[in-house]
Amino acid sequence: MSSAQGGAYERPHRPARPEAALAANRRSAIRQAALRLFAAQGYRSTTMADIGAAIGIRGPSLYKHVASKHELLAEIMIGTMEQLIAGNIAAVAGADDVREQLRRSVEAHIRYHARHRLEAFVGNREIGSLEQPAQDRVLGRRSDYERRFRELIERGAAEGAFRVQSARIASYSILDMGIGVSSWFHEGGEFTVDQLAYQYGDIALRVVGARPLGGSPDPLCE
Amino acid sequence: MSSAQGGAYERPHRPARPEAALAANRRSAIRQAALRLFAAQGYRSTTMADIGAAIGIRGPSLYKHVASKHELLAEIMIGTMEQLIAGNIAAVAGADDVREQLRRSVEAHIRYHARHRLEAFVGNREIGSLEQPAQDRVLGRRSDYERRFRELIERGAAEGAFRVQSARIASYSILDMGIGVSSWFHEGGEFTVDQLAYQYGDIALRVVGARPLGGSPDPLCE
DNA sequence: GAGCTTGGCTACTGGGCATTAGCCATCTCA
DNA sequence: TGAGATGGCTAATGCCCAGTAGCCAAGCTC
Structure with a gap:
């Protein structure tokens, strides 16, 4: 339920950005996704990869927006x-x-x-x-x-x-x-x-x- | 708070068994310790090593008494x-x-x-x-x-x-x-x-x- | 008293995970 | 147009942990 799938990533390296205005909402989208996952799975069982996946990015990319889990x-x-x-x-x-x-x-x-x-x-x-x-x-x-x-x-x-x-x-x-x-x-x-x-x-x-x-x-x- | 300390174990390899009658209570002592730790730290944050330490044995030894966490x-x-x-x-x-x-x-x-x-x-x-x-x-x-x-x-x-x-x-x-x-x-x-x-x-x-x-x-x- | 059982132990396996390092494409703006 | 900022990415680091393997000492039983 939680971690990344080993190898074989399907998403292209650089997807066309859907909208420019999304950038400002990024942080709150992360917060919402984190909240939903913390509620459903618990804090400890939720991985940064899970939170990233919920908004369509990889786990490590989250650190461009938040300091820590x-x-x-x-x-x-x-x-x-x-x-x-x-x-x-x-x-x-x-x-x-x-x-x-x-x-x-x-x-x-x-x-x-x-x-x-x-x-x-x-x-x-x-x-x-x-x-x-x-x-x-x-x-x-x-x-x-x-x-x-x-x-x-x-x-x-x-x-x-x-x-x-x-x-x-x-x-x-x-x-x-x-x-x-x-x-x-x-x-x-x-x-x-x-x-x-x-x-x-x-x-x-x-x-x-x-x-x-x-x-x-x-x-x-x- | 949870894991073993690397090397340097202080306890002797074979402590004199305090009482023979303890054996029967072992399982319930484990359950009690687990309950206390699950309540205090949460299930996910409690390690088998923690539970073992609470009753004076190592984590892996618990598997002689219980099937799994x-x-x-x-x-x-x-x-x-x-x-x-x-x-x-x-x-x-x-x-x-x-x-x-x-x-x-x-x-x-x-x-x-x-x-x-x-x-x-x-x-x-x-x-x-x-x-x-x-x-x-x-x-x-x-x-x-x-x-x-x-x-x-x-x-x-x-x-x-x-x-x-x-x-x-x-x-x-x-x-x-x-x-x-x-x-x-x-x-x-x-x-x-x-x-x-x-x-x-x-x-x-x-x-x-x-x-x-x-x-x-x-x-x-x- | 010899062998089996019990219940410890250490070392290891196989995996997961937060976070960091460092690369790079796109965007912005001078 | 080009340099810096932004925000993705993969790979790596360092650590933790459940559970297994296999060793061994003490006690029990016949």
Whole structure:
């Protein structure tokens, strides 16, 4: 599945370049191919030759565009955490009520894990493949992200809006169910991303024992 | 971190055998060491030399006890799924009410993921490292396990005990929060296994919108 | 106590892989 | 138009690793 075929290369030495504008996209094409392969085969099982083949060049040619295989992984993983955190900050800022803040946070979390399932999947599976200092950077952001959920739930509990035995376990539950989405969701399945986000928002509010906001009662307590 | 050190071996060629009874335990010691290393470093990054070193022998000597590295992984993963399914069957058989069946199923799920966190962790991360037919066997059992939860929730909903928008999503949520436990739980932390199982049981009942069983109301609805 | 079994060991085989070296065709732009 | 930049390529380097071959010491059994 992975390595080059020994001798006998079929491609001509110098294929007519399809389009000139491709050059600028080369790097992002490599990143996309790497992401797809890391998700499908794992980082360690993906070779530079595989990534090259996915965009029609040889493995060593990749080094004209990227510094190393590890750099590709590190970029994916750090970028993922940055986007998750940015999404969470925006979600919390978009509402005043703690229930609504939690709902929006969960919806953003689910949306990301559905829309960027490969990034999220790789981001969760390959932490151990990261070398330092990239690993510490990713783990640090991951802690920040978790803390944001935990503190939101603690605040909701302090205000009497939520009722939980442990904010830590409630936050882990909610985060982990989102992470799971990245391993089974696929576009065109039973649910759209929006439906998914909404349903998980409901579930999260149940998990924290949210009291109804305004008029509409929680489905559990009507 | 992994390979042998070139030349210069310090151990004598024939160490006095510590105890005769060790021989019988050799195979399980190897399995345990492999499990620990697979969890810590990943299957691909763990070498036979690593596993051997963990029990004080050389890599090639392992082949006197096991057929291949892959066999070690396959045993761990198939065994894990068998135990999860057996635990679920026992949990469901232990109660008549569907709420109680769900609670016991979730408690068994959580207990397994806390007590056998390495097995569960490896079992979830290394599916792609399994070769056929082992991979299909594991995936088949995994589907069975998921279906058992889904059908239990569907039954509860049909009986009016649960209220969910999608039994599939509810079951995935519950399973995924348990899987998450295997990545953060450690003995001696904030919670005991029993406390964890009980709390997750509560959370699962909230997720499915369970109506109170008998006298005691759900904490959310009192 | 001799031969078989067990379970170590070292050396080796056959292969894979990230990365580097160095070549060269095309393109760009002065 | 020609020199440098760009981005391919093949070959080579250096390393790692699963698994095999074959040796050998200790224990067991008859």
